[in-house]
Amino acid sequence: MRSSRLPSNLEPNALTRTLGEIRRRGGKIIDLTESNPTRVGLSYPPDLLAPLADVSGLTYDPQPLGLWPARAAVAADFRRRGIAISADRVAITASTSEAYGWLFKLWCDPGDTVLVPRPSYPLFEHLARLESIVAAPYDLEYHGSWRIDFVSLSKALGPRVRAILVVSPNNPTGSFLHRDDLSALAAICQERRCALIGDEVFADYPIDPSPAATSVLGQADVLTASLGGLSKSAGLPQVKLGWIGFGGPGAEVDEAIANYEIVADTYLSVSTPAQLAAPVLIERGAVVREQIRPRVTANLATLRERARAFPSIDVLPVEGGWSAVLQIPAIVSEEALALDLLTNDGVLVHPGYFFDFAREAFVVVSLLVEPSAFVVAIDRLLTRATREVPA
Ligand SMILES: Cc1ncc(COP(=O)(O)O)c(C=O)c1O
Numbered sequence: 282m283r284s285s286r287l288p289s290n291l292e293p294n295a296l297t298r299t300l301g302e303i304r305r306r307g308g309k310i311i312d313l314t315e316s317n318p319t320r321v322g323l324s325y326p327p328d329l330l331a332p333l334a335d336v337s338g339l340t341y342d343p344q345p346l347g348l349w350p351a352r353a354a355v356a357a358d359f360r361r362r363g364i365a366i367s368a369d370r371v372a373i374t375a376s377t378s379e380a381y382g383w384l385f386k387l388w389c390d391p392g393d394t395v396l397v398p399r400p401s402y403p404l405f406e407h408l409a410r411l412e413s414i415v416a417a418p419y420d421l422e423y424h425g426s427w428r429i430d431f432v433s434l435s436k437a438l439g440p441r442v443r444a445i446l447v448v449s450p451n452n453p454t455g456s457f458l459h460r461d462d463l464s465a466l467a468a469i470c471q472e473r474r475c476a477l478i479g480d481e482v483f484a485d486y487p488i489d490p491s492p493a494a495t496s497v498l499g500q501a502d503v504l505t506a507s508l509g510g511l512s513k514s515a516g517l518p519q520v521k522l523g524w525i526g527f528g529g530p531g532a533e534v535d536e537a538i539a540n541y542e543i544v545a546d547t548y549l550s551v552s553t554p555a556q557l558a559a560p561v562l563i564e565r566g567a568v569v570r571e572q573i574r575p576r577v578t579a580n581l582a583t584l585r586e587r588a589r590a591f592p593s594i595d596v597l598p599v600e601g602g603w604s605a606v607l608q609i610p611a612i613v614s615e616e617a618l619a620l621d622l623l624t625n626d627g628v629l630v631h632p633g634y635f636f637d638f639a640r641e642a643f644v645v646v647s648l649l650v651e652p653s654a655f656v657v658a659i660d661r662l663l664t665r666a667t668r669e670v671p672a
Contacts (some may be wrong), residue, residue, distance in 0.1 A: 286411050295616065296632075299623055310627045311658035313646040316603060318516035322651040323572045329565060330520070332558035340553075345545035346538070347373025347524075347556055354560035355524045358514070362484060364496050364507075366526045370534060372541060373559070374523040375550045377482055377510045378408060383544045384506055384525070385412040387537065388476055389443045395478075396437050396445045398429075400636040402452045402480075417442075420639060426598060427456035431465060438473065445470055448480040449495065450487070450601030453636050453645040457492050457600045467500040476504045476537075482513040483602040485570055488578060491600045498528040504537060505529050511559075513603075515566020516573055522555045522562070577603055577648040580655050584646070587656065591663045593670050603649050606633070609666040611642035618642070618666060626661040 283289075293301065303310060315321060346352065349368065356368040374380040385395065391413035397405040399418035409416035419434035421427045434445075445466055449458035458479075470477045479497030487494060497505040510523030527534050527541075581599055588596045588607070595608040609618070615632035622628045633643030644662065648655075 286413055288407075288410075296619055296623065296629075299620055300629060303623070303627075308627065310623065310629050311650070311654045311661075313628060313630045313650060313655070313658050313662070315647050315650055317518065318569065318573060318649060319519060321576070321649045323516060323569060323576070325516075326565070326568060329517075329562075329568075330558070332561040333520075333554040335554065335557045338554040338557050342553070343546075343549050345542045345549065347371070347551060348553070348559075351522075351556040351559035354563050355509075355526070358509075358563050359496075359498070359507075359526055362494065362496070364498050364526070366498060366528065370527045370538070372525045372527070372538070372545060373551050373556055374510070374525060374545075375521045375552075375555075376512065376518075377480065377508045377523045378404060379550060380506075380508050380510075380523050380525050381405075381408045381478075382412060383541065384444070384476075384478060385409065385414055386544050387541050389414045393441045393443045394437075394439055396434065396442055398446065398448055398451060400451075400454060400633070400638045401448050403635060403637070405446065414443075415441075418637065419445075421451070421454060421456070423454075423597065426459075426600075427451065427454045428459055429462045429466070434469070438469070442473065442475055444476040444478050446478045446480065447497065450483045450491075452483065452602055453604040453606055453631070454597070455488070455599035455602040455604060455606070457487070458495055459492065460495050463495050463497070463500065467497075467503045470503045476506065479505065479507045481507050481509050484509065485514050486574060486577060486603060487601040488581065488599050494601075498526055501529065503529055504533045506537075511562060511566060514570060515562060516569035517562065517566060520555055520558070520562060522551065522559055573603070573649065576652070579652060580648040580650065581605055583652065583656050584648075584659055587659050587663060591667050593667055594663060599648075603647060605646050605648055607644045607646065607662075607666075609642045609644055610670050612669045613642075615642050615644065618644070622662060622665045626665055628658045628661050628665075630662060 352371040353368040394415045420430040422430045505528040507526040512518035597606040619632045631645040
């Protein structure tokens with residue numbers, strides 16, 4: 282008994298198997314894929330989650346779009362980022378992943394397509410499949426910076442495309458959506474009558490010199506949804522609080538929100554304590570954000586400095602987010618390198634194919650990792666990746 286929405290093969294891949302064996306033996310590794318901010322030695326104020334115990338949480342007031350103070354706090358947070366939105370265009374979700382699922386239910390029928398960037402975050406394929414829709418990739422191309430390849434996007438633009446997704450800054454390329462690319466996407470969405478969904482979960486993490494962040498909500502003529510959440514903006518993935526800001530022409534937004542309400546009312550998934558705490562958590566979460574920013578910047582500087590001694594390795598520019606991409610000599614496959622590094626050096630990295638890079642050989646590292654472990658692991662990675670490079 283298995284729905285075809287689920288993967289047919291549940292076998293773990295070689296990297297996961299090897300990691301499991303090392304862990305079973307009690308072996309220690311340095312995890313350069315760690316993207317969980319609660320596990321990287323940041324200092325969380327012990328009472329940060331105290332607002333979850335607010336006594337008003339003893340009363341249940343089911344609101345499909347979320348409790349008003351939470352929606353108003355999210356609208357204020359958009360304003361902090363320079364984006365004007367009224368609270369009645371905000372919906373509260375349990376996570377960004379859930380937001381994707383609900384937008385797909387809202388705008389797509391089974392068999393419809395959404396366009397997703399490549400390389401990008403690997404969850405899209407699963408999120409789409411679970412809604413019985415297709416995630417068709419369009420390419421991002423690297424020419425000193427990452428830009429949308431509009432030829433590949435046009436090829437993917439079939440009759441059943443209902444939405445185009447952008448991730449800005451993108452995970453893992455760290456690239457912000459270029460203003461010109463955003464305008465071109467908006468024009469396509471307007472012409473094809475499809476929605477533009479912007480994953481802006483990392484928008485709070487620009488790295489200098491970064492282009493000014495562009496939100497899909499700035500496009501007044503097209504139906505848009507901007508996604509964010511406490512997971513990244515306040516380093517609090519365990520609270521399970523995300524949001525959607527809707528934008529575009531008034532009548533289309535009103536219709537989208539009215540229909541969205543039906544989806545949200547069916548599940549009512551966001552906990553009342555999390556919603557009541559939202560205004561304080563969004564504000565106080567800045568203490569975590571303000572630790573993540575220098576952590577990411579310092580690790581990136583370390584990576585660049587250590588990589589200078591390895592001319593065959595290129596650390597690609599990072600405009601924002603929590604990860605960096607290294608282009609490495611394609612002497613062995615990405616998978617062989619990752620396995621070798623894990624088995625012999627005790628360092629776990631994500632091979633580029635995990636994010637669907639168009640070709641080999643790339644490695645992705647998390648910049649969140651505790652700095653003293655980060656530098657050790659980076660030195661091992663650089664040495665291992667260049668071991669067979671002819672002198
Ligand atoms: C680009 C991107 N979007 C969304 C998410 C999921 O966020 P949430 O925890 O809100 O589901 C992640 C998590 O890593 C991500 O990298």
